[in-house]
Amino acid sequence: MTVASVRVQIIDGVPVATVTGEVDIVNAGEIGGQLFAAAPNTAPGVIVDLSGVSYLDSRGVHLLFELANRLQMRHQGLHLVVPPRALIRRVLLLTHVDSVIPLHHDVDAAAQALKAHA
């Protein structure tokens, strides 16, 4: 049984979804749904904070791509927060997530980038 949780905060009008735990084949679908729901129509996009994620594999990567696609259709941006020394960074890079979704070291940077885009 894999457990991860999603918490959403609105900071300066930008929804920040913090994911904690392990994202894998068991719960990826559920986490994806929660993250999409975190971005209201009115928001410019959503910031997903992966600092607390201790495990992420191709299922997690897939959910991020799918989320980016669905947000794209609503003209909303997706920004990820991944600390420089996070273990999952290597997975994200290997799967070229960074080519589609901007990665930031912290929430502030992500928020600025999101606002700038909007």
Add this chain to the structure above:
Amino acid sequence: MRIRWVSPRRWRLSTSLTITIVALATLLVLVTVLVERALVTERLDAELDNAVSVGMIAAAEVDRFLRNIETTTLAVTQFLAVEPFNQQSYDTYLGRVYAATGVLRSLFVTDLEGTVVAAAFGEGVGADLSARPYLRTLRAGAATVWSEGLPLDRPSQLMVAFGRVIATPGGSRRGFLIATFQPPALMGALTESLPQDARVALLDQRGAVIYTSAGTPLTPAERDLSRLPDIQRALRGDVVRLSGGGVPLADTPRYGALVPIRRTGWVLVFSRDLAPLENRLRAPFGRQRRLLVGAIILAGTIGFAVSLRLFRPLGRLAQAAAAIARGERPSLPDVAGPAELATLVTGMSVMSRAVKEREDALRLIAEAGKQLSASLDRDTILREFARLVVPRLADWCVIYLLGPDDRIRRHEIAHVDPGTEELLRRLGDELIPAGGRHPIAEVMASGRAVLVPEVSDEFLRRAAPDGEQFHLLREVGFTSAMLLPMMANAKAFGAIALVASTPARRYTGDDLGLAGELAQRAALGVEKARAYERERGIAETLQRSLLRSRLPHLPGITLASRYLPARQEAEIGGDWYDAVFLPQGGLAVIMGDVAGRGIQAAAVMGQLQNAVRAYVAEGYGPALILQRVARMLDLREMATLLVLFFDPVTHAVRYANAGHLPALVLTGDGGVTALEGGAAPLSIVSSEVTYADYTAQLAPGSTILLYTDGLVEVRGESIDDGLRRLRDTLRDAPVSDADGLLNHVLFGMLQDQPGTDDVALLALHAGVLDPAGLRLRLDASPDAAPVLRYTLRRWLGQSQVDPAEIFDLTVAVTEAFANAVEHAYGAGDAAIEIESRVDGDVVRIVVRDWGRWRTPRGQHRGRGLALMRGLMDEVDVTSGPDGTTVRMWRRVRRGVPV
């Protein structure tokens, strides 16, 4: 019921009747005697009066005689006064007078000195009589004198003298005329005229007897009666009545009177014999007395007879009644007596039977109440009921229950005779459609008890579906019956048939009342059992759903659990446990105990479990979880809760405890340590309690034991003793076998017997993975992915691999595993095998499945393979008809092995 004993102070009826009879008889005798005495006295008085009259007549006669003497002498003196004063001149005259009177003893004349001058027939002339008292009286001047009794030559003979002065016409005294006579001469004639039994006596003025008709000679002393008071009264001039012993000179009882004779101062004594009078008076009363005695004897005899025929039987009946009241069963005395008594005996035997029946009924009801409420199991209750009524109330009994298919089934059967009971059982599984014509169906439809005093063939035919059963019922005996519905919520859920098979037993309305009462109790018992079962069932279901039958599995980590409910009759308790994976890796084991029992406790357990699971999923630590749970739940009952996180990689333990018994850690060398630390149980006030996290480091090969108080709180033992005993029990427990350990503990502590409280146990054994190689065989299910990750991390950690590289390796292996799960199999059970070895600084991993490899399609699947390749130094996939094998290796940095 008690009958007050007749106090000894109260008389029995027979006694009082006897006393009354005796008293009445005594009274009667007394009255009779008094009346008799009064009558006798009255008659006696009359006789006395009579005697007085006769006495007075006699006295008058005496007086007349004396007067004659006085008058005669007066005439004589007148003659003597004028004649010459000598013998010659007087001789003839005196002689004639003497002869004429005929009663005188002597008649003479003296001179004034007292010398006899002349006498009739010249007797004693010249004698000097001057010394005689009567002459002295005359000489002293008296005109006349009556002498006292004067002795004659023979002392027994007396005479009386009368003296008179002879005076000359000139008035001078010349001499004295003296006449003497003997009293018998006076009294003889008188006596003859009196009744035969009458006696007369004459007393002179001194009180001396001068005459008595008895004729017995008296001495001078005997003659003197002057001392007697009655005599003295008479001498004073009173008429004295004599009764009883008051009669002088009488040797037998006499009555009579003393009558004074005034002329001479004498007293006449008249008396009669009392005996004949008494006899005459008392004779009629004597007859009455005999009559009275006879009547009393008759009354006594009648009393005795009545006592024999009425009171004795009544007494025996009263004793019997008292015995009945005491609860004994005396046989009533066979009383032959009057009709009333026979009626009383009949009434009492009816009463005795009624009392006995009522008492039996009450006893039966009481016993039924006890027996039928002793169990909470429907079948036991109904079996007890059948055992209770057969043979006391029925020769056989059948109990029917309505099934869920709306058909009535025979559930229980009992017969006086076990052989017949067996025969009846073989009637087959009788199914009665509800609402049909079968008597049982009718009773259940109406909900009213039915009394069939005499069973008819028509009734039997309705009760027996076919001819064979009809004959069987007839053969077994079906003479009288009672059909009773068992009701719950105004609806019959079953019915009871009580059957009498001998004509001796014929049911009446009373029997129906009793049977109805019993049936109602049975119905209540069954309904209670049903309600209990329902509630227990709900509670059990709830609890079972909370107690995980499948614990999370991690290779090298063994989890085992036990739940031992308390004894059957007790309700489900509030013990629960849980074990879940932690989102951050590792395991959470939880144990709690909710105060209270039953559904309420189970519901709280459910809330607690869900809350704890949710907070675990959120990534909260143990203390925070307790804090949140305490704040979140509105706990009406107290609950203990122990949350323990175990990290399989580091063997670190983090826990928080809300009032639960401390978990125990068993090390391989037999040591037992308690994981101390904690705070108050969860309760309504526990939101103000602060819970803290405690940590401990487990040696590899240790086992953690969690338990509830039911294990150590055995009846009659303090919890400290229980804990000490648990530690003793654990000293020789199999530490590395979680399952065996729990068996050992349960046997050591409870001898495998259910205790008074539920017991929950959970053991977590942290085994050591083989450092040489890891070999896992997992279900081909996505759910196994976390297990694979945790185990791999743990094994790699054990092998001192760098955490970053552990992450990479884990992702790569999980990708291979996920591919195998997704592509290699359809639905169904299958396994995937993972092998891992560390050769120096190279980690080799093989993931093997037995399905069909399918070429990855689409971005997503390509990504998995890309990741494997990106994270490992080399990935090699071999696919064939028997399955797919993925071989990977990577060079790693390793720390210094411990």
